């Protein structure tokens with residue numbers, strides 16, 4: 001599965017801890033991330049990460065483009081709900097595209113826990129079926 005990992009600045013510590021905790025699971029999948037989040041994950045976990053631009057420089061839009069091509073299976077995006085972001089429209093657009101394409105999206109750790117456990121249980125396997133049908 002292709003998994004996008006994104007965290008706003010005040011959520012990056014939490015994201016790093018989350019990815020470390022589930023590193024053995026993420027290691028079995030393809031990981032994509034916005035620039036700064038991806039760098040941190042690479043450094044702290046050693047996982048291979050395909051990095052895009054930093055969020056404010058277009059990284060959310062790059063991940064959105066993959067969602068629009070049905071090339072992303074799961075998005076884990078720890079948003080900071082208490083800080084205004086200069087690229088808020090990009091953030092909203094990314095979330096909107098997840099809804100357009102029925103891509104599972106976690107915007108906080110509580111949901112991310114459930115989705116990652118679901119990933120292990122095969123609850124996201126329908127993504128592969130949908131992709132196979134479209135090919």
Ligand SMILES: O=C(CO)COP(=O)(O)O
Nearest residue numbers: 034035036037054055056
């Ligand atoms: O701003 C972000 C998402 O909207 C995250 O970008 P960075 O990972 O580059 O900090």
